[in-house]
Amino acid sequence: MKVITGVISKETLEISEIRSQNLNGCEVRVNGAVHTIRDMGEVAFIVLRKREGLLQCVWEQGVSDFSLKEIKEAATVEFAGIVNREERAPQGFEIRIRTARILSEPAEPMPLQISKWKMNTSLEAKLNNRAVSLRNIRERAKFRLQEGITRGFRDFLYGQGFTEVHTPKLGAKSAEGGANLFKLEYFHRPAILQQSPQFYKQMMVGVFDRVFETGPVFRAEKHNTKRHLNEYTSLDFEMGYIDSFEDIMAMETGFLQYTMDLLNREYADDLEILGIETPRTDQIPQVRFDEAKQMVAKKYDRKFRNPFDLEPEEEFLIGKLFQEEYGADFVFVTHYPSKKSPFYAMDDTADPTYTLSFDLLFRGLEITTGGQRIHDYHELLAKISARGMETEGMEHYLAAFKHGMPPHGGLGIGLERLTMHLIGEENVREVTLFPRDLSRLEP
Amino acid sequence: MKVITGVISKETLEISEIRSQNLNGCEVRVNGAVHTIRDMGEVAFIVLRKREGLLQCVWEQGVSDFSLKEIKEAATVEFAGIVNREERAPQGFEIRIRTARILSEPAEPMPLQISKWKMNTSLEAKLNNRAVSLRNIRERAKFRLQEGITRGFRDFLYGQGFTEVHTPKLGAKSAEGGANLFKLEYFHRPAILQQSPQFYKQMMVGVFDRVFETGPVFRAEKHNTKRHLNEYTSLDFEMGYIDSFEDIMAMETGFLQYTMDLLNREYADDLEILGIETPRTDQIPQVRFDEAKQMVAKKYDRKFRNPFDLEPEEEFLIGKLFQEEYGADFVFVTHYPSKKSPFYAMDDTADPTYTLSFDLLFRGLEITTGGQRIHDYHELLAKISARGMETEGMEHYLAAFKHGMPPHGGLGIGLERLTMHLIGEENVREVTLFPRDLSRLEP
Numbered sequence: 001m002k003v004i005t006g007v008i009s010k011e012t013l014e015i016s017e018i019r020s021q022n023l024n025g026c027e028v029r030v031n032g033a034v035h036t037i038r039d040m041g042e043v044a045f046i047v048l049r050k051r052e053g054l055l056q057c058v059w060e061q062g063v064s065d066f067s068l069k070e071i072k073e074a075a076t077v078e079f080a081g082i083v084n085r086e087e088r089a090p091q092g093f094e095i096r097i098r099t100a101r102i103l104s105e106p107a108e109p110m111p112l113q114i115s116k117w118k119m120n121t122s123l124e125a126k127l128n129n130r131a132v133s134l135r136n137i138r139e140r141a142k143f144r145l146q147e148g149i150t151r152g153f154r155d156f157l158y159g160q161g162f163t164e165v166h167t168p169k170l171g172a173k174s175a176e177g178g179a180n181l182f183k184l185e186y187f188h189r190p191a192i193l194q195q196s197p198q199f200y201k202q203m204m205v206g207v208f209d210r211v212f213e214t215g216p217v218f219r220a221e222k223h224n225t226k227r228h229l230n231e232y233t234s235l236d237f238e239m240g241y242i243d244s245f246e247d248i249m250a251m252e253t254g255f256l257q258y259t260m261d262l263l264n265r266e267y268a269d270d271l272e273i274l275g276i277e278t279p280r281t282d283q284i285p286q287v288r289f290d291e292a293k294q295m296v297a298k299k300y301d302r303k304f305r306n307p308f309d310l311e312p313e314e315e316f317l318i319g320k321l322f323q324e325e326y327g328a329d330f331v332f333v334t335h336y337p338s339k340k341s342p343f344y345a346m347d348d349t350a351d352p353t354y355t356l357s358f359d360l361l362f363r364g365l366e367i368t369t370g371g372q373r374i375h376d377y378h379e380l381l382a383k384i385s386a387r388g389m390e391t392e393g394m395e396h397y398l399a400a401f402k403h404g405m406p407p408h409g410g411l412g413i414g415l416e417r418l419t420m421h422l423i424g425e426e427n428v429r430e431v432t433l434f435p436r437d438l439s440r441l442e443p
Numbered sequence: 444m445k446v447i448t449g450v451i452s453k454e455t456l457e458i459s460e461i462r463s464q465n466l467n468g469c470e471v472r473v474n475g476a477v478h479t480i481r482d483m484g485e486v487a488f489i490v491l492r493k494r495e496g497l498l499q500c501v502w503e504q505g506v507s508d509f510s511l512k513e514i515k516e517a518a519t520v521e522f523a524g525i526v527n528r529e530e531r532a533p534q535g536f537e538i539r540i541r542t543a544r545i546l547s548e549p550a551e552p553m554p555l556q557i558s559k560w561k562m563n564t565s566l567e568a569k570l571n572n573r574a575v576s577l578r579n580i581r582e583r584a585k586f587r588l589q590e591g592i593t594r595g596f597r598d599f600l601y602g603q604g605f606t607e608v609h610t611p612k613l614g615a616k617s618a619e620g621g622a623n624l625f626k627l628e629y630f631h632r633p634a635i636l637q638q639s640p641q642f643y644k645q646m647m648v649g650v651f652d653r654v655f656e657t658g659p660v661f662r663a664e665k666h667n668t669k670r671h672l673n674e675y676t677s678l679d680f681e682m683g684y685i686d687s688f689e690d691i692m693a694m695e696t697g698f699l700q701y702t703m704d705l706l707n708r709e710y711a712d713d714l715e716i717l718g719i720e721t722p723r724t725d726q727i728p729q730v731r732f733d734e735a736k737q738m739v740a741k742k743y744d745r746k747f748r749n750p751f752d753l754e755p756e757e758e759f760l761i762g763k764l765f766q767e768e769y770g771a772d773f774v775f776v777t778h779y780p781s782k783k784s785p786f787y788a789m790d791d792t793a794d795p796t797y798t799l800s801f802d803l804l805f806r807g808l809e810i811t812t813g814g815q816r817i818h819d820y821h822e823l824l825a826k827i828s829a830r831g832m833e834t835e836g837m838e839h840y841l842a843a844f845k846h847g848m849p850p851h852g853g854l855g856i857g858l859e860r861l862t863m864h865l866i867g868e869e870n871v872r873e874v875t876l877f878p879r880d881l882s883r884l885e886p
Contacts, residue, residue, distance in 0.1 A: 003726040004775060007603065007697035008690055014604065031684050033649070033847060051604050051652035074847035076684070103684070106847035107820040131646040131843035140650055147607045151597075160450065161457065161494050164590045166676045166858070168877045169612070169659050170625075172884045182613075184627035184636075186673075186884055187665075193627075193636075200877065203574040203886075206476070207583055209494035215658060216612050222630075230629075233609045241474050241519070241546070247451055254450035283446040332447060377550040396886030400574035404476060404517035404549035415609070434611045434643065441615045441629055443646075443839030 012078060015052040015091055023083045030055060030095055031078040031103065033135070034071060036115035044068050046097070047090075047115070048077070053269060054137060056089040057081065057097050064097045073115075074106040112136075123429060130434060130443050141270040142431050146419045148267045150214055152259025153235045153413070160251065162237060163208040167200035169193055169216065172393060182220045193218035196412060201238040202344070202373060203400040205408045212237040214415075224438050226427040227312075227365065227417060231436040238410030245346075245356040245372040248409045249286065249332050252360060252368060256281040256330070274423055279329035279362070285322055286332035289354070292318050308340045310359075310366075319364025334358040336371075343383050346372040346409075356409070362421045370411025377401040455521060458495040458534055466526045473498060473538055474521040474546065476578070477514060479558035487511050489540070490533075490558070491520070496712060497580060499532040500524065500540050507540045516558075517549040555579075566872060573877060573886050584713040585874050589862045591710045593657055595702030596678045596856070603694065605680060606651040610643035612636055612659065615836060625663045636661035639855060644681040645787070645816060646843040648851045655680040657858075667881050669870040670755075670808065670860060674879040681853030688789075688799040688815035691852045692729065692775050695803060695811060699724040699773070717866055722772035722805070728765055729775035732797070735761050751783045753802075753809075762807025777801040779814075786826050789815040789852075799852070805864045813854025820844040 012029045013021075032048030032055060044059040057079055059068050064081075071077065081097040111129050112121055114136040119126070126133040134140055154164065170186060171194050182193040197213050204211040217234045239251065260278040263271060271278070287295070289310070296317040297304050304314065310333070322328040335354040338347050345355040357371030374380045380401050384391055391398060419431040429435040434443055455472045475491030475498060487502040500522055502511050507524075514520065524540040554572050555564055557579040562569070569576040577583055597607065613629060614637050625636040640656050647654040660677045682694065703721040706714060714721070730738070732753070739760040740747050747757065753776070765771040778797040781790050788798040800814030817823045823844050827834055834841060862874040872878040877886055 001769060002729045004689065004692045004696045004729055005726045006693060006700055008693040010686075012684070031849075033849065051606070076847060076849040103850055104818050104848060107845045110846055111842075129842065131649055131839060132846050134647070134650040143608070143651075144606060146609075150607060150609075151601065154594075154597075158594065163494070163587060164593060165586070165876055166589075166593075166659070168674055168879050170661065170674050170879050170884065182627055182629070184625055186625070187663075187881055189884060191884055204577075204876070206574055207577040208586075216609070218613065220630075231611055231613050241455070243451075243453075246447065249447045250449060250451040253447045257449055283448045286445045286447055326444060375547050393885075396574060399554075399572065402550045403553055403575050404519060405547060406474075406476065406519040407546055433608060433647070436611050436613050438630055441613065441632060441634055442836075 015050055015055055018083055018093065019091065024085045024093065025082065027080060027082055027098070028095065029078060029080045030057070031076065034073050034075045034077060035135075037068075037071065037073055039068060046071060046079075048079075049135065049137070054090045056086070056091070056094040058084075058094055059097050064100070066100050070102065071100065072105055074110060076103040077101065078103060114139075123427060127429060127435065127440065127443075134433070138273055141273040142419065142423055142425075143433060144270040145263060145267055145274070145276075145422065146415065146431060148263045148270075149259055149418060149422070150233070150235065150415060152262045153255055154212070154214060155262070156255045156258040157210075157212045157237060160210065160254070162210040162212045162239070163204075165197075165201065165204050165208070165211045165213050166215070167194070167197045167204075167213060169218070180219050180221045182218050195219050196234065197236050198342075198344075198412075199394075199397045201236055201410060202405075202408065203397060205238050205240040205410075206400045206403075206405050209241065209406070210237070210239045217412075222438060226429075227420075229416060229428055229432060229435055229437060232428075232432070233415040235413040235415055236410065238408060240406035240408040242372065242407055242409055245334075245358065245370075245409050246286075248370050248372070248411055249284075249334075249358055249360075252370070252411060252413075253281065253284050256284075276423060279422070280327065281330065283328075284330045284332055284360075285326055285328050286334055286358070287318075287322075288335045289333055289337070290335070292331075292333050295321060308337045315359075315361055315366055316364035319361050323363070329363055331361045332358050333361060341371075343387050343389060344373045344380065346374050360411075360413075362418060365417060365421055367417045367421070368411050368413045370409065372407070372409035375401065375405045375407050377405075458493055458498055461526055461536065462534065467528045467536065468525065470523060470525055470541070471538065472521060472523045473500070474519065477516050477518045477520060478578075480511075480514065480516055482511060489514060489522075491522075492578065492580070497533045499529070499534070499537040501527075501537050502540050507543070509543050513545065514543065515548055517553060519546040520544065521546060557582075566870060570872060570878065570883065571886075577876070581716055584716040585862065585866055585868075586876060587713040588706060588710055588717070588719075588865065589858065589874060591706045591713075592702055592861060592865070593676070593678065593858060595705045596657060596698055597655070598705070599698045599701040600653075600655045600680060603653065603697070605653040605655045605682070606647075608640075608644065608647050608651070608654045608656050609658070610637070610640045610647075610656060612661070623663045625661050638662050639677065640679050641785075641787075641855075642837075642840045644679055644853060645848075645851070646840060648681050648683040648853075649843045649846075649848050652683045652849070653680070665881060669872075670863075672859060672871055672875060672878055672880060675871075675875070676858040678856040678858055679853065681851060683849035683851040685815065685850055685852055688777075688801065688813075688852050689729075691813050691815070691854055692727075692777075692801055692803075695813070695854060695856075696724065696727050699727075719866060722865070723770065724773065726771075727773045727775055727803075728769055728771050729777055729801070730761075730765075731778045732776055732780070733778070735774075735776050738764060751780045758802075758804055758809055759807035762804050766806070772806055774804045775801050776804060784814075786830050786832060787816045787823065789817050803854075803856075805861060808860060808864055810860045810864070811854050811856045813852065815850070815852035818844065818848045818850050820848075
């Protein structure tokens with residue numbers, strides 16, 4: 001009987017394996033995609049794109065046993081050759097090729113010059129050629145960092161006693177009312193796509209005390225801005241037995257500290273490719289909504305129009321102010337007005353026109369909304385009633401409260417927005433593999 | 444300026460903290476939900492449900508400074524009391540309560556007896572009271588193990604050089620044709636929910652060499668069986684530079700080995716609560732589709748009807764046969780007929796009526812479908828054409844191949860099915876937090 005016993009180790013080596021095993025002068029086998037070819041006549045540099053980076057291989061007349069013409073850009077190949085220490089090569093070594101095996105060949109030339117360090121290409125063109133444009137080393141590195149953020153979120157929360165949940169994206173009614181919902185037919189019944197796991201994660205606090213989810217959310221908003229998507233990845237958590245809503249901000253700060261450390265430790269290559277220094281997370285200032293509004297109005301001589309919400313420009317200026325005066329990349333803005341908060345937000349007993357809520361601004365952009373939630377069943381019913389809302393469709397949510405819930409709160413982080421400002425991009429589509437917006441449903 | 448500096452450490456202790464710090468005789472504070480109260484007169488056992496398990500607390504007349512009547516089942520509370528070693532208690536110790544603080548109270552009595560070890564409740568009733576039924580210790584443990592599987596999948600693949608991706612769930616056309624798709628309107632354009640990240644993960648092999656995703660998939664199938672859901676969590680990976688489709692099975696075996704080890708190490712409490720021994724993964728037999736069919740027909744004297752696919756009963760019998768004859772919990776069934784395979788499956792050059800594909804059966808249930816894919820652009824076009832299919836809507840997918848793709852393959856694992864058979868459940872809804880099926884769109 002034939003059996004499989006585990007991962008098959010390969011004869012071909014990865015960049016880190018060659019580096020760590022000190023193989024200078026040894027023959028090795030490597031594979032990869034032909035990223036670029038620089039033909040110098042009797043010598044040619046064939047740079048392979050591998051998952052760990054670029055690897056310089058050298059074709060030499062008389063040494064390599066094949067014609068350079070056999071190797072096309074965008075082919076995938078396997079080379080056998082000698083490791084040669086070479087400080088000018090991207091990895092500090094190169095491979096002097098002896099033999100080659102072609103694994104696959106492209107059918108047509110590249111539509112974009114992906115081998116350039118910075119592609120001189122519009123966002124539109126990059127998105128229209130996504131499968132190709134992402135092969136650029138810098139484009140790819142953005143998504144490696146995005147992986148690091150998601151990974152940091154999960155690993156940190158596992159360590160803090162959170163349980164990961166998978167809540168349904170198809171539902172009968174959503175957490176936050178009827179607007180901006182994608183609607184569909186579900187076996188002859190009306191259904192929606194969830195715009196947040198809010199109700200579910202709260203229900204699960206009664207089960208696991210602390211839960212998180214990393215998954216897609218859907219918003220049928222007709223915004224067409226640089227910071228909105230109609231489908232994005234939300235990093236959500238919800239935690240019970242809190243003493244105050246500051247526990248939630250503290251947990252988020254812990255996540256950011258853990259994650260920046262993880263990026264510096266395990267994603268150093270990608271940070272270097274993009275020339276990024278991770279932001280300061282050792283202490284994050286917190287400021288009340290009303291105070292922040294006043295500070296910005298005063299410092300930048302700006303009239304404020306909407307007293308119940310922050311305009312994007314105000315968020316930008318709050319970020320600027322705290323950067324200038326305290327060197328802070330992040331600011332927690334707390335105590336948003338009750339009037340603009342969702343029904344489940346807990347009012348501040350000291351002044352019920354404000355809620356125990358917060359946004360986290362990262363360099364002037366809102367990347368998180370969170371806060372303490374109402375946990376008492378009667379209080380929740382009273383709030384729903386005071387808002388003139390119906391409980392219909394919320395029976396299951398309310399049942400959790402009817403049968404006892406601890407004091408709790410949580411937050412949602414927009415993964416793409418956090419990635420965007422970490423990297424210093426100005427359009428959230430730059431850090432979304434396949435963005436969905438008003439005009440884009442493909443690729 | 445007020446600042447947040449990181450996670451706030453709590454004065455209340457978790458079970459593992461009390462256990463590891465040897466606090467016998469010391470006063471501690473603990474919080475939790477009142478899981479059950481056993482009133483013995485002058486003494487009462489108040490069992491708290493905490494995220495790490497059940498904690499026995501003892502109310503004693505004259506010692507505890509409050510009346511037992513103040514404590515209701517399903518309330519959440521904070522107790523201060525003395526740690527007392529007690530072998531008969533669930534954790535080997537109990538808390539002799541001195542003072543209590545009520546954090547929240549339920550509004551109504553429980554609809555289900557969640558404090559019973561095994562709830563004597565139908566699946567239907569459990570699903571209709573999901574926020575409450577999951578508070579049962581055994582119910583909850585199933586989802587802890589499910590977390591362990593997802594976590595094991597990711598951690599193992601990070602270690603193998605895979606990059607995590609987030610691909611869109613809203614799309615214009617799906618990987619595997621038009622049947623069984625949920626349809627919706629996307630800003631006045633027809634859209635669908637993806638039934639698999641297949642196209643996207645293949646495209647991303649050209650970028651990252653190895654990718655994975657853990658996310659929801661949507662299937663509008665009108666099946667009403669114990670093993671089908673209309674929304675489920677798929678664990679997908681795709682890897683480039685494979686030498687054979689056996690590399691994929693080897694990677695999956697590695698994942699299973701890593702994950703069972705993780706469960707035994709970090710989820711031992713949950714395994715014990717459910718009385719589970721993890722299955723054997725040191726070697727997994729592989730058998731060809733046609734041979735498996737014959738073996739089952741012979742051993743169980745069973746006629747086979749459909750020569751191109753395995754009926755569920757045949758899968759069950761293959762599982763049984765390999766369990767009986769080789770003590771195997773898992774079996775790879777390989778080389779499925781081309782006729783029933785998707786267009787992108789690579790045919791076996793030795794006999795093109797079969798593909799280089801496999802299913803993984805776990806105790807007779809298919810939990811994975813995978814295989815090698817066609818990587819040559821012209822070959823892919825020829826296959827599409829031979830099937831009488833259109834390339835319309837596949838331009839972006841095909842572009843990846845047009846511009847060069849390495850030999851590659853991958854798989855998709857149904858998380859709920861794997862969890863179900865690990866735990867020994869017979870209905871996939873038992874291991875789905877909020878199942879979506881023909882009749883169920885809520886809670």
